[in-house]
Amino acid sequence: MLIEDTVMSRGEHPSLVDASGLASYGRERTFAEFAVTSTFVDGGRGFDLHGHEEDQLAWMASGSVEVSVGTDRWHLRRDHAAWIPTGVLHEMRFTEPGELVSAYIDQRHRPSPTGWSRARVLSLDPLGGALLRYLAAEGRSEVRRQESFALLSKLVAEAPVSREVVALPQDPRARAIAVALLAAPDDDRDLEQWAAEVGVSAKTIARAFLSDTGCTFREWRVRARLHVAVGLLVQGEPVHAVALAVGYDSVSSFISAFRLRLGMTPAAYAGHHRRA
Structure with a gap:
C-alpha cells in the first residue's frame, strides 16, 4: 500500500x-x-x-x-x-x-x-x-x-534549531552521491571522480551541494562522516575503529574534526549517550 x-x-x-x-x-x-x-x-x-x-x-x-x-x-x-x-x-x-x-x-x-x-x-x-x-x-x-x-x-x-544536521541535496545526481557517501563514508573518491560517476561536471555537483545544503562538497562530506560516526559510537564501537570506518587514516584528525563540530571528543560523546 x-x-x-x-x-x-x-x-x-x-x-x-x-x-x-x-x-x-x-x-x-x-x-x-x-x-x-x-x-x-x-x-x-x-x-x-x-x-x-x-x-x-x-x-x-x-x-x-x-x-x-x-x-x-x-x-x-x-x-x-x-x-x-x-x-x-x-x-x-x-x-x-x-x-x-x-x-x-x-x-x-x-x-x-x-x-x-x-x-x-x-x-x-x-x-x-x-x-x-x-x-x-x-x-x-x-x-x-x-x-x-x-x-x-x-x-x-x-530547543535550538539544528544547523549541523546532514541535509541532502535536491539535485538527483548530487543526492545519489550523498546517499552513497552516507552508506560508505570511507570512500575517498574526490569531487571530480564522483561527478564522473554520475556523468556530469564537478562544477555542477559543487553548485548543487552548495545551493541545496548550504555546504561545500568538502564540508558536507566531513559532516556526513561525523554523522555516521555518531551512530557507530552510540552502538559501542571503539574510537579508533570508528575513525577508520568513516574514512580517517589518523585517529587524531578524526578526534579534532569531531570536537570542532560537536563540541566534545568522540569518547566523551559516546559516554554521555550511554549514560543518557
Whole structure:
C-alpha cells in the first residue's frame, strides 16, 4: 500500500511500507491534546508522502531516518527531532533499523503562536527523548502524562534549531552521491571522480551541494562522516575503529574534526549517550 498526498486524522498514522508492501504498526496512546506512538522499523522501509491533522515531533530513539519536506531533505539520528507542522506533506525513509517515536500535538499547543508553521530540525537533549519514550509506554497515570507533556513542551520550545544536521541535496545526481557517501563514508573518491560517476561536471555537483545544503562538497562530506560516526559510537564501537570506518587514516584528525563540530571528543560523546 502506498500513501500519496494523504492527510491523516488525529491518532492515525500511515502504514509502514517497503517494496513488498508489508505493513507494521506502532503502539499508540491517545489523549485529549496529544498522542504518542512508538514504531519499530526495518531499514529500507518508509512512509510515503502524507500529512497530519496535528503537529508532529518525530524522533529516532535508535537507528536513522531520511525525512523529506518539500525541497528539504534531512538525515537524522537520535540527537535531532523533526518538527512537522499540521498539514505539511512529508516522506520518511528508514536507512537503518530502529525505533521511531512520534508525538502528535494539537496545533493550539504549539510552543509559540509564530514561527512554528514551518518544518524544522531541533536539537533534542536526552531528557526530551526520555520524556517521549515515557509517554509512549503503557501504564502511565493521566497526571503523570500531563506533567510529562508539559515538560516536553517546554523543552521543545527552548530547543535550538539544528544547523549541523546532514541535509541532502535536491539535485538527483548530487543526492545519489550523498546517499552513497552516507552508506560508505570511507570512500575517498574526490569531487571530480564522483561527478564522473554520475556523468556530469564537478562544477555542477559543487553548485548543487552548495545551493541545496548550504555546504561545500568538502564540508558536507566531513559532516556526513561525523554523522555516521555518531551512530557507530552510540552502538559501542571503539574510537579508533570508528575513525577508520568513516574514512580517517589518523585517529587524531578524526578526534579534532569531531570536537570542532560537536563540541566534545568522540569518547566523551559516546559516554554521555550511554549514560543518557
